Amino acid sequence: MALSSTKELVLSRTKPIPTLITCTFILTLLLSTPALCASAPTKATSEFEFLKVAPSEFVGTVQDVVGILQEVMSILSQFGGSGFGDSRLSNAVSDCIDMLDLSSDALTWSASAAQNPKGKHNSTGNVNSDVRTWLSSALANPETCMDGFEGTSGIESQLVSTGLSQMMSMLAELLTQVDPNLDSFTQKEQKGRFPSWVKRDDRKLLQANGVNVDVVVATDGSGNFTKVMDAVHAAPDYSMKRYVIYVKRGVYIENVEIKKKKWNLMMVGDGMNATIITGNRSFIDGWTTFRSATFGTQLASRGQIFMFHWGTVTLPILIITTIL
Missing domain, CATH: 2.160.20.10 (Single-stranded right-handed beta-helix, Pectin lyase-like)
Incomplete structure (x- = not known):
């Protein structure tokens, strides 16, 4: 019994527990290569550096905007066609639907870029600049949509004005969540050279x-x-x-x-x-x-x-x- 106990004791001393091995390895790694952990980029600082907020928060707001956009398009689609007897009103509704459809694409690309910056989402390669451009376009379209109803007497603009205003407010907020272009054009590029995004x-x-x-x-x-x-x-x-x-x-x-x-x-x-x-x-x-x-x-x-x-x-x- 004594021999058996001694053997068990020796084995327990020569076989460190997993926690000790893990801690020893991490400590050795930190002491021997201090620059490794300090210089290794993280997702938060590399892939998503163009966002000032967490990608999930950004995408959540984009989805909220898309929800409002779809509601507005649903209202406008009820007034589609050329049976108005008012060509200007018919054109305004058609324009609005087309522009909101374009905004929907821009928002889809923006959300995709936030979730996977290295993915293919109709980009130029400069994700920061792309997202700002897409959001700016999505923001301009609702305003142009409202302008199109100028000179018309229908109730269509009244039915969608609240939704469009909400969209513009939320899109303006989304733009503040994207850092200014980190790869802006240099003076050299402005003088006769193509921008970096031109293939x-x-x-x-x-x-x-x-x-x-x-x-x-x-x-x-x-x-x-x-x-x-x-x-x-x-x-x-x-x-x-x-x-x-x-x-x-x-x-x-x-x-x-x-x-x-x-x-x-x-x-x-x-x-x-x-x-x-x-x-x-x-x-x-x-x-x-x-x-x-x-x-x-x-x-x-x-x-x-x-x-x-x-x-x-x-x-x-x-x-x-x-x-x-």
Whole structure:
């Protein structure tokens, strides 16, 4: 019995308990490599450094905004269509639905970036700048939506004004939760250089003397299309590569609208004084400011001039609308 007890005692002394092993290892690691723990980035300081609040709090607020947005869209959808007898009111409702749909996309991307900064969410690679841009766009759309109801006599704007105001207030608060751009443009970039977010392939396209084009637009019929909008409609949806439309010398009297599903479009003209796209929509004709844009688009453009022509009365107009 004595021998057995002695053996057990020796074994217990030569086999440290797990807690002692763990503490000894951690202490040794801290003493031998003090810089390791101090320099190792954490999720809070690296991936999510563009947020001033916890990602869960940010995403929660975004989801609250999306909930209000969906309620407003549900109300507006009841008044959709062209049966109003008031084209301006019909246009205002249509604009509002389109803009809120764009805001919904921007909010989805923002939430995705907050949850997974290194993921693919339609970003340029600068998550901080992207989220601020998306939120700014989402904030501008409700205000533009309300502006569209100016001059109308329906109750639609009254029904959605409270929800839109709540959205704008919450979006403004969300913007304060994102740090200012940590990777802002340098003076060197501002002087003739492309911003860091412009991809290499796009830089080549914008700088090249010759560009391989997919379709040609020409007023004289020598191209694939005679109207710019026909070429836009023919472009593939959700294209993962640049689709290049060459618009030949000439004056194109049309309003060009590029929907959000037309990804990666690029238009190339023959020069700023040679390729001219001009529209003539205005508020006085029943168009909202949003729809009066000669160009409503997300695209890269080079060598063209966009013009607007109006008569003797000058009223609110918009030359270009930039959509996400």
